[in-house]
Amino acid sequence: MPVHTFSTPAPAAVLCGVAGWVPPRVVTNDELAERLDTDDTWIRTRTGIRRRHVAEPGQATSDLAVEAGRLALRNAGFDPAGTDSVGTDPVDAVIVTTTTPDRPCPATAPAVAARLGLGRAAAFDVGAVCTGFVYGLATAAGLIASRVATRVLLIGADTYSTIVDPLDRANAIIFGDGAGAVVLRAGHADEPGAVGHFDLGSDGTHEDLIMIAAGGSRRRSAAGEPTRAERHFAMRGNEVYRHAVTRMAESARATLAGAGWKADDVDHFVPHQANLRILHSVADDLGLPRERCVANVDAVGNTGAASIPLALADTAARSAIRPGDRLLLTAFGGGLTWGSCLLTWPELPPPAAPHDPLVPHDTREDTPS
C-alpha cells in the first residue's frame, strides 16, 4: 500500500456503504427457557430482548464478517469479486473489530479480506469488546486522515455463542451473533457521511467486570488447567449496568460539547445495543426523546462489536434515516472502554434488511422502565 506525504487539510472519513448480516438460526426466549431456569417475561422486562440469532456449529466470526462485508461493499457500489467502476481495488484497508476472532493468531481481518477478493489490502483486527466499532471508526478515520488509505472496509463481527457458557442464564439470554459493516472513503469534513468529533476512553481498573479469564498469556503462564468458568465469558451484570449508563452518557455529552451540538440536534441516537433499559436510561439522561433512540436489541440481542453497524443497517433498510439526519453513536464495553462519534447521514441506497421483522405484538409488557 503506498504511503503518501502529508498536506493540509486532512481528508475526512465519509460513510459510503452500510450492511448487516445475522446467521439464519433464531433462538427465542421460550427456547432458552426450555434449558435454563428463566422465562420470556423475565428476559423481556429486564433486557428488552425477545430473540437473538445464533451461528451454526462450525460457523465462525469470519463467516459472518464476510457476509456483512460483501453486502456493505455492494451497498457502496463496489463489486467485491473484482474492481470498482474507477478500476482500482475497492478498498485499501480492512479492519475487523471483534471479541471472538476465529483464532488467537492470526488476526481475522486478513482472511476476511482474502475471501472478499480484496487483493493486497492492509488488514488487521481492533479489539475493544463492545466499543470495538467506534474504536474501529476512529482507526479508519485516522488511516484516511493520514492518507495511508483512501477507502476502508470496517466490519464489526462477533459470535458470542462460542464464548458464553450455554448453562449461564445471566449471559446466555443477553448475547446474539451477527456482523455489521461500513465502507468509508476519503472526503470533506463538511459533506454528508463525514464521521467526526470522537470521544474515546477506557478504565482498565475494572477489567474484571467483563472477562474471559483463560485463553491468553496471563492464564497460560499459570499452573493447571483452566476451569469451566475461566474458559467462558464472565460479566458482573449489575455493576456493568451502572458503568454502562454513566460512561455512555458522559461520552455522548463530551462528544456533543466538542461539536457544539445540543442534544436536540440529534435526530438518531444509535447506542451499543446492550440492554433496552440501559439505552433508555442514557437517552433520558441526555434529554433525548426515546423515539430518537435506535433500538433493535429486541430482535438480535447484544451482538458485541456488530451491534452499532447492525442497528445502522437495520434502520437504513427500513428507510428510517434520511439523508442529512444527524446521528450520535455511543458504545460501551469490556476493558472498560467507551466511545462516541457524530455523523450526518449520506445519500445511500437502502441496504438489504439484515433479518426478518418481528411479528406485530402487544408491546405493553415489553417496555421495561
Ligand code: COA
Ligand atoms: N432468568 C431469571 N433470573 C435470573 C436470570 C435469568 N436469565 N439471570 C439472573 N437471574 C436472577 C439472579 O440469579 C438473581 O437472583 P437472586 O436475587 O435470587 O440472587 C436475580 O435474577 C437478580 O439478578 P441481577 O443480576 O441483580 O439482575 P439484574 O436486574 O441486574 O439483571 C442483567 C441482570 C444481566 C439483565 C442486568 O444486570 C444487565 O443487563 N446488565 C448489563 C449487561 C450488559 O448490558 N452488558 C453488556 C455491556 S457491553
